[in-house]
Amino acid sequence: MSSRRDVLRIFSLCAGVLAGLPRLLQAGKLALGLDKAEKLKKVGGSALLKIKERELLFVRESEDSIRVLDPTCTHKKCTVEYHAEAKALICPCHGSTYDLEGKVLKGPAEKPLKAFEAKLSDDKIIFSLD
Numbered sequence: 001m002s003s004r005r006d007v008l009r010i011f012s013l014c015a016g017v018l019a020g021l022p023r024l025l026q027a028g029k030l031a032l033g034l035d036k037a038e039k040l041k042k043v044g045g046s047a048l049l050k051i052k053e054r055e056l057l058f059v060r061e062s063e064d065s066i067r068v069l070d071p072t073c074t075h076k077k078c079t080v081e082y083h084a085e086a087k088a089l090i091c092p093c094h095g096s097t098y099d100l101e102g103k104v105l106k107g108p109a110e111k112p113l114k115a116f117e118a119k120l121s122d123d124k125i126i127f128s129l130d
Contacts, residue, residue, distance in 0.1 A: 032058075032125045040066065040125070046082035052129065056116070057082065057089070059100060067100045068118040068127045075109035089113065 030051065037058065039045040045060045048071060057071035059082050069089070071079045078093035088105060089098040097106040102113035118127035 028130060029126055029128050032127070034120075034123045034125065037125075044084040046084070048079070054129065055079070058118075058125065059089075061100055064120055066118050066120050066125055068116040068125070069100075069102050070114040070116075072113070073109055074104075074111040074113065075107075080113065 032049075032051070034041050037047045037049065039047045040058055040060045043060050043062055047058045049056055049058060055071060057067075057069045057080070059067040059069070061067055071089070073080050073091040073093065073096050075091065075096050076093055078091050080089040080091045080096075080098065082088075083090050086097075087100060089100070089102075090096070091109065094108055095106065096104065096109035098109070098113050099105055102115040104110065104112055116127050116129060118125060120126075
């Protein structure tokens, strides 16, 4: 039989897990707290996160700007990596290079990465997957 403390502990754990997940906001927007992605607290930081069964690359571009992109290279479907010193996304497989808007800077890729609308608000990333 569970004690009251066990029930409260389980409830607290569940509440903590749910609080850490992105929340659905009005008009299909999602929110992710910066406390859930430590690397994004600093300018130049990046994080590859799985949100709603989708892998997304988050890049902290400036104090008040963040980018959210699909990290799948449009050439051969490898996962691009963010290189802060170059301020570019580079595919480790064949060297395709993209800017932070997802535009191709260097092939062999010809199509841009999918970029999503995103903004920072009160230590949260507000973004859309549309």
